[in-house]
Structure formats: C-alpha cells, structure tokens
Amino acid sequence: MQWATLAAAALFAQNVAAQGSMLRFACSQLVVERVDPLVNPGMKFTPHLHQIVGGNAFNITMDPEADLFAKSSCTSCSFKQDTSNYWTAVMFFKNKAGQYKRVPQTGNGGPQGKLFNDGGLDIYYIPSGKTTAFKKGFRMLAGAAGNTDSSKVKLSNICHRCWTSPNEGTFVGGAPCSGTDTVAIPADTKCKMIRQTIIFPTCWDGKNLDSPNHQDHVAYGQGSGANGGGACPSTHPVKLPQIMYELMWNVTDMSNKADWPTDGSNPFVYSMNIGGSAAHGDYVFGWKDNSLQLAMDNNCNLNGDCPKAGLTKQADSVYSACKKPQQAVESVDGWLKAMPLGEMAIKA
Numbered sequence: 127m128q129w130a131t132l133a134a135a136a137l138f139a140q141n142v143a144a145q146g147s148m149l150r151f152a153c154s155q156l157v158v159e160r161v162d163p164l165v166n167p168g169m170k171f172t173p174h175l176h177q178i179v180g181g182n183a184f185n186i187t188m189d190p191e192a193d194l195f196a197k198s199s200c201t202s203c204s205f206k207q208d209t210s211n212y213w214t215a216v217m218f219f220k221n222k223a224g225q226y227k228r229v230p231q232t233g234n235g236g237p238q239g240k241l242f243n244d245g246g247l248d249i250y251y252i253p254s255g256k257t258t259a260f261k262k263g264f265r266m267l268a269g270a271a272g273n274t275d276s277s278k279v280k281l282s283n284i285c286h287r288c289w290t291s292p293n294e295g296t297f298v299g300g301a302p303c304s305g306t307d308t309v310a311i312p313a314d315t316k317c318k319m320i321r322q323t324i325i326f327p328t329c330w331d332g333k334n335l336d337s338p339n340h341q342d343h344v345a346y347g348q349g350s351g352a353n354g355g356g357a358c359p360s361t362h363p364v365k366l367p368q369i370m371y372e373l374m375w376n377v378t379d380m381s382n383k384a385d386w387p388t389d390g391s392n393p394f395v396y397s398m399n400i401g402g403s404a405a406h407g408d409y410v411f412g413w414k415d416n417s418l419q420l421a422m423d424n425n426c427n428l429n430g431d432c433p434k435a436g437l438t439k440q441a442d443s444v445y446s447a448c449k450k451p452q453q454a455v456e457s458v459d460g461w462l463k464a465m466p467l468g469e470m471a472i473k474a
Contacts, residue, residue, distance in 0.1 A: 147253075147425040147426060147427035147428070148250055148251060148252040148253065148427065148428070149205075149249070149250065149251040149421060149426060149427070149428065149429070150238055150241070150248065150249070150250050150428045150429060151203060151204040151205055151208075151241065151248065151249055151428070151429035151439075152203070152204050152233060152234075152241035152242055152243045152246065152248055152249075152429065152442065152445070153179035153180060153202055153203040153204070153212060153243065153246045153247055153248070153249055153445070154179065154202040154203075154243050154244035154245060154246040154442075154445055154446040154448070155177055155178075155179060155202065155231070155243075155244055155245030155246040155449075156178045156179050156180060156181075156182060156184060156202040156211075156246075156448060156449060156450050157177075157178050157184070157449065157450045157451070157452055158175065158176070158177045158178070158216060158228070158245075158452075158458055159175070159176065159178070159452040159453060159454045159455075159456075159458070160172045160173075160174065160175050160176070160454045160456070160466060161176065161178075161185075161186050161453050161454050162176060162213075162408065163184075163185065163186055163187055163188035163410070164188070164265055164267060164340055164408045164410065165267070165271075165340070165408070167186065167187050167188065168186055168187050169186065170186060170453060170454040171454045171456070171466075171468075171470070172454070173398070173467060173468060174215060174271065174396075174397040174398045174465075174466075174467060175215070175216045175397040175458060175465070175466055176213045176214065176215060176216065176397070176408075177213060177214060177215075177216050177231075177245065177246070178211060178212070178213040178450075179202050179203060179211070179212050179213065179246045179247060180201055180202060180203055180208070180209060180210050180211035180212050180410075180412065181194050181195070181197075181198035181200070181201045181202075181203075181208075181209025181210065181211060181412050182198050182199060182200050182201070182202075182209075182448055182449075182450045183197035183198040183209060183412070184211045184450060185453065186453055186454075188211070188265075188410055190263035190265070190335065190336065191263065193262065194209045194210065194211070194410070194411075194412030195207070195209045195412060195413065195414040195415075197209075198412070200444075200445075200447075200448035201440075201445060201448055202244075202246060202445050202446065202448040202449070203249065203445055204241075204429050204439050204440055204442070204445050205429070205437050205438070205439060205440070206437075206438050206439075206440050207413055207414040207417045207436065207437055207438070208412070208413050208414075208417075208418075209412040209413070209414070210409065210410060210411050210412035210413060211408075211409075211410045211412060212247065212249060212371065212407065212408070212409055213407070213408045214247065214322075214324065214371060214373065214405070214406065214407050214408070215271065215396040215397045215398060215404070215405065215406060216228055216229075216396065216397040216458075217229040217311070217320070217322075217375045217394060217395070217396055217397075218394070218395055218396070218397060218465055219377070219380045219393055219394060220387055220391075220393050220394075220395060221385050221386070221387070221393070222384075222385060222386060222387050222388050223474075224387075224463075225461045225462065225463060225474045226461070226462045226463075226464065226465050227460065227461050227462065228458060228459065229320075229375045229376065229377060229380065229394065230245070230375075230376045231243065231245045231246060231247070231373060231374060231375060231376065232294055232319070232374045232376045233248070233294060233374065234248045234294050234321075234372055234374050235293070235294040235295035235296065235297060238428055239428070240294070240295055241429065242442035242446070243442075243446070244442075244446035247371050247372060247373040248371070248372040248373075249369065249370070249371065249372075250352065250368070250369065250370035250371075250372065251367040251368070251369060251418070251421070251422070252352060252353075252354045252355075252367060252368040252369075252370065253354060253367050253368075253422045254328070254349070254353070254354025254355050254356070254365065254368065255354075255365060256365060257365050257366065257367050257422045258330070258364050258365060258366060258419070259366075259367060259413070259416070259418040259419035259421075259422055260366065260367075260411040260413075260418065261335060261411070262411065263335040263336070263411070264335045264336070264410075264411040265335065265336050265340060265408075265409060265410045265411065266326060266327065266336070266340055266341065266343070266344050266408075266409050267339075267340035267341055267406065267407070267408050267409070268283065268284070268324050268325070268326045268327065268341075268406060268407045268409075269284050269324065269404070269405050269406030269407060270404065270406060271398050271400075271404050271406050272398065272400070272404060273400070273403045273404050274400055274401075274403055274404065275403055276309040276310055276401075276402065276403040278403070279309045279402075279403055279405075280346075281303055281307065281308070281309055282303045282304075282325070282350040282351045283303065283324070283325045283346065284303075284309065284323065284324055284325070284402075284405050284406075285302070285303035285307040285308065285309060285322075285323050286307060286308055286309070286310065286311050286312055286320055286321065286322055286323075286402050286405075287299055287306070287307045287312070287320070287321040287323070288306070288312035288314050288316065288317040288320065289317060289318055289319035289320060289321050289374070290316050290317065290318060291318060291319075292318050292378065293318075294319060294374050298321075301351055301352060302323045302325070302351055302352045302370065302372070303323055303325065303351050303352070304351060307323075308402065309402050309403055310392075310401055310402045310403070311392060311394045311395070311396075311401050311402040312394075313386075313392045313393060313394060315381045315382070315383050316381075317377055317381065318376075318377065318378045318381065319374050319375060319376050319377060319378070320374075320375040320377055320394065321372065321373070321374055321375075322371075322372070322373040322375060322405060323352075323370065323371070323372055323373075324370065324371040324405065324406070324407040325351065325352060325368065325369075325370045326344075326368065326369040326370070326407065326409060327341075327344035327345050327346045327347075327355075327362075327366070328344075328346065328347050328349075328354065328355025328356075328358070328365060328366050328367070328368045329344060329345045329346065329347050329355065329358035329359060329362035329363070329364065329365060329366065330343065330344055330362055330364040330365075330366050331343050331344075331361065331362050331363075331364070332362075332363060332364040340408075343362075344362060344366070345358070345359055345361065345362040347359075347365070352368065352370050353368075354368050355368045367418070367422055369409060371407050375394075377394065380393065380394075397465055397466075397467075398467070399465055399467060414436075417435050417436050417437060418435075420434065420435035420436065421435040421437055423435075456470050456471045457471055457473065458471050460473060460474075461473070461474035462474055
C-alpha cells in the first residue's frame, strides 16, 4: 500500500473516530428478483431487477406496521438483531454479442478489516453527535432509478471507484466518494472490481416515517461524504445515523476489452439499462426493539458483539445461509438475451 493510500484510509478512520464509533457489517444476498415493496408495493415482476439483503420477512408489500424482527426467522446480515431490508439495482456486463450477465459481488476489505459476504453488500451506520435511530415503519430511498444525467447526482453521496487491486483486501484510494471516484461506472480494463457507494440522507423531519417519493421526509446535512452527515436544516432538524452501502462488483473476468461492445459503449450497466447516474438504494428499518438506538448511544463499533445494546454477531456461515425463494420467479443467472425489463428474462 502506498503512503498516500494509507494516509487517506487512516484519515477516514480518524474522522469517524472523532464522531464516535460506527457500525460496519456484512450482509449476504437474501434474494435477487424483480420485487420492490417501496416503489412498487404489491407488484411482482417490477420494471427492473434488485438484489436484496436482510431479514427474510421481506415480501412484495412490506406493511409499515409490521414488526420485521418478529416476522423474520433469519437475517442475511451479521447482526442477529438487524432484520432491516436493504436493496439496490443489479449490475450487468454486456458483451459484444449484446448478451447480458449479472456481475458477481464479493465482500469488502478496507482499513477496518475484511468482511465476509455471499454476494450482498456491506452496511455502515455512522453517528454524529446526538443521533436518533430510525423508528418502526421508517423507510427511505437514495438516488433515482430513471436518472440519465450524472450532473444531477451529488458525487459525495453516490459514486463508483475503479478498484485496481486483484482482491478486496488491499485498500484502493481514500475516503468514500473522494479522489478519482466518479458518478459514472468506470469502464477501464485496469479495474478488477468496481466499488459502488451509496450514502443516505441523515436529517429527518421528525414526523413522517415515509413520504410519497420516499425522499421528502429526509434531507442531506451540510456535511460531505461519509462524515456522519453534518448540521441539519431547520426543515429536517432530527439527526439520523448515516447509512452507507458499499458494494464490490467483481469484474475481474470481464476486463478483456475484446469481449466488450464494439460500439465503444460502457459494458457495465445497472438493471434499468442505465449507467451510474441511476444508481439507487432502498431502506426499510427492521432492528429489534430499540437496539439500534442503544448501539448509537453506547458507541457500538464495527461488527463485533456489543452487550450494552444487546447486539450479537452471527458467524458468516449462519447469516449467509439465510435465503428466501423468489416471489417473482424467473431465472436471472447466466447469460441472458436481454435484461429483465418488463418482459421475462430470456436465456441466451
């Protein structure tokens, strides 16, 4: 690791330490399917494909009055007490023949240590000052699935990094959404992985657990990047934990330019058939009782047990075994003639 990289990684860790400890933990893949209970409740075969992690109470409706912890028999996240659901669009690789294949995911390394995932993503909860945990029924959305204009995306909130290391354990670059990170998905044969970061708003209006567009009840603070959020506006005065998704898309076997589209288009695209400008993340709260508030109040750190908050870390073999059958049943693995966009997936 170069000194500049070490310094950047250390600075990120120091900034977080100045705010207090943070939760950072792995969530393995629960299911990959066209279901979106936030944007398209009650619908099977939604317009595009998602990969979902978290509690197995996940379903097509997600009643906001439901206690997800009581309804879940397992969670694909490492903390047993977290049966929240987190989901994102799926990244596809398009080859020169116009066929599509889902890009595989791996766990993440970084200065805080390796996390083990069976697909899925890593979750951060970063507190800053007096932090109020989410309430039962809380949900929100970051990003816009139909956005084709990168200039409409704030780079400090949603970004991609070309990961030139052959493994996720060797840290590349500095703090999230800094340096050479881009809104667009990198298209460079030097990339062995593409790290996607989604940072959610940290300020709440204190009244509404949701809003019609799943965004108006929350707002970003004055901070930038993964710093806990910064000061909140008067319209949204309640400081929330800063949620950050981190995904490692493994493109090692897709880095041969001879396999890429001959028209020069980006071979990497999300499941809406749009690039990085449309990256988005969905969140539905589902922690047990007040365990998340206790975790924030007692400086629970990273992915270890935290008795003061009643948090217990599961073995990776346990949380990775938590799976849920597709509710919108279709085969989305292997090479496809086209991405499942409205029509059913068709094998190549």
